[in-house]
Amino acid sequence: MRFQQPESLSEQIAQHLGRLIITGQMQPKERIQELKVVADLDVSRGSVREALLLLERRHLIEIFPRKGAVVSDLTPENIAALYDVYATLLVMLASKIASLWEGTRLMPLLDQIQKINTITLDQDSTAEAIVESGFELMQMCLEIVDNPYLEEVLINLRPAVSRTYYLAIRSHRDELVQSLKFYNGLFKAVEDRDMAGIKLVIESFSEHQKELLLKVLADGSAVAEAG
Amino acid sequence: MRFQQPESLSEQIAQHLGRLIITGQMQPKERIQELKVVADLDVSRGSVREALLLLERRHLIEIFPRKGAVVSDLTPENIAALYDVYATLLVMLASKIASLWEGTRLMPLLDQIQKINTITLDQDSTAEAIVESGFELMQMCLEIVDNPYLEEVLINLRPAVSRTYYLAIRSHRDELVQSLKFYNGLFKAVEDRDMAGIKLVIESFSEHQKELLLKVLADGSAVAEAG
Numbered sequence: 001m002r003f004q005q006p007e008s009l010s011e012q013i014a015q016h017l018g019r020l021i022i023t024g025q026m027q028p029k030e031r032i033q034e035l036k037v038v039a040d041l042d043v044s045r046g047s048v049r050e051a052l053l054l055l056e057r058r059h060l061i062e063i064f065p066r067k068g069a070v071v072s073d074l075t076p077e078n079i080a081a082l083y084d085v086y087a088t089l090l091v092m093l094a095s096k097i098a099s100l101w102e103g104t105r106l107m108p109l110l111d112q113i114q115k116i117n118t119i120t121l122d123q124d125s126t127a128e129a130i131v132e133s134g135f136e137l138m139q140m141c142l143e144i145v146d147n148p149y150l151e152e153v154l155i156n157l158r159p160a161v162s163r164t165y166y167l168a169i170r171s172h173r174d175e176l177v178q179s180l181k182f183y184n185g186l187f188k189a190v191e192d193r194d195m196a197g198i199k200l201v202i203e204s205f206s207e208h209q210k211e212l213l214l215k216v217l218a219d220g221s222a223v224a225e226a227g
Numbered sequence: 228m229r230f231q232q233p234e235s236l237s238e239q240i241a242q243h244l245g246r247l248i249i250t251g252q253m254q255p256k257e258r259i260q261e262l263k264v265v266a267d268l269d270v271s272r273g274s275v276r277e278a279l280l281l282l283e284r285r286h287l288i289e290i291f292p293r294k295g296a297v298v299s300d301l302t303p304e305n306i307a308a309l310y311d312v313y314a315t316l317l318v319m320l321a322s323k324i325a326s327l328w329e330g331t332r333l334m335p336l337l338d339q340i341q342k343i344n345t346i347t348l349d350q351d352s353t354a355e356a357i358v359e360s361g362f363e364l365m366q367m368c369l370e371i372v373d374n375p376y377l378e379e380v381l382i383n384l385r386p387a388v389s390r391t392y393y394l395a396i397r398s399h400r401d402e403l404v405q406s407l408k409f410y411n412g413l414f415k416a417v418e419d420r421d422m423a424g425i426k427l428v429i430e431s432f433s434e435h436q437k438e439l440l441l442k443v444l445a446d447g448s449a450v451a452e453a454g
Contacts, residue, residue, distance in 0.1 A: 059376065081375060086376075147311060148308060149309050150312050
């Protein structure tokens with residue numbers, strides 16, 4: 001688990017800022033003032049710059065030479081682009097599990113899916129608990145597949161994907177039942193080693209998420225325009 | 228072109244060290260001494276630390292908390308893992324081109340493939356010129372597809388892939404004809420919008436490269452053991 005080692009100062013700063021962006025407390029296109037972060041958190045400028053590089057790697061900010069850092073924008077185009085890459089890599093991950101699993105190896109994954117079901121259906125669960133339970137499943141799969149390049153790419157995409165999940169859950173919590181159908185359908189396809197089924201289940205869910213998010217963005221602009 | 232903007236000092240340091248690793252002048256598992264780089268290049272410690280984060284992002288080094296940085300190892304397992312992810316993303320890239328192209332849009336790509344053919348068949352070409360001509364084609368495709376996530380992931384994998392290309396060219400230059408067959412076959416499949424063909428061509432080439440590299444690594448260890 002890459003980010004569960006004792007964390008460096010720059011990693012702690014990155015996680016603090018990352019959380020503000022992911023949960024929507026920092027807005028798309030908002031400027032991040034390096035010196036303000038230095039003063040607010042009482043840390044060195046070098047640590048803040050390292051933290052900004054980590055956030056750039058996680059697609060949460062963009063850094064412009066000699067201009068500084070801004071929170072990445074959320075547009076229909078970049079949501080579609082993100083989900084296209086993410087779905088492609090999830091298909092790879094799930095297909096590897098399908099071709100590798102033997103005996104009782106899938107049992108912990110099924111347990112985790114049951115945990116996701118319970119958390120999602122509990123009205124008292126926080127958005128964070130729901131999002132985390134899904135990523136725990138991904139992490140379990142990554143440990144089985146043991147490909148450090150795939151792991152790094154997916155872990156770097158995770159914050160950007162989280163950001164879209166939070167956005168979707170905030171406005172359409174009722175849609176969460178779709179994600180349960182997704183996990184259950186995906187498990188069945190992996191268990192059956194049904195490669196075409198894996199691709200279909202992941203791509204359909206990805207399309208569903210994209211549509212939902214475009215709706216949320218459109219409603220957001222409508223509200224902004226009306227206000 | 229992300230890395231052709233006027234480069235920051237840390238980017239310049241990263242490119243300098245990256246080049247030593249990619250071309251085999253720094254060996255797998257070699258330790259990188261932060262303070263030695265500071266002294267050798269007469270730069271600040273902060274810039275070197277930023278450069279090391281960039282190199283970690285490009286899979287050329289690993290950074291261990293409180294232990295420092297070492298050049299990533301080249302093992303059969305990590306070469307296989309790298310090519311699995313790389314091939315998956317190239318299939319995505321080529322499939323997007325196949326579904327997008329219209330009219331004369333493929334002409335510049337065909338011109339570039341002819342350039343690759345010429346450079347590769349010229350015995351006087353440097354390994355660098357051959358490797359670069361291939362990545363120029365990838366860059367042209369990335370500009371057509373215009374997916375910033377895919378671009379970042381592929382650009383971050385590029386140095387690790389380059390490193391394996393240099394290793395292969397140094398020991399088996401005669402094998403380069405395989406890569407020409409690959410480019411020509413891939414172009415044909417993209418032109419025909421033959422999605423199954425795209426997958427087959429890329430996966431076959433990836434398997435060929437893996438086998439070649441495993442042979443090179445095995446020969447290397449044999450030499451090391453004999454010496």
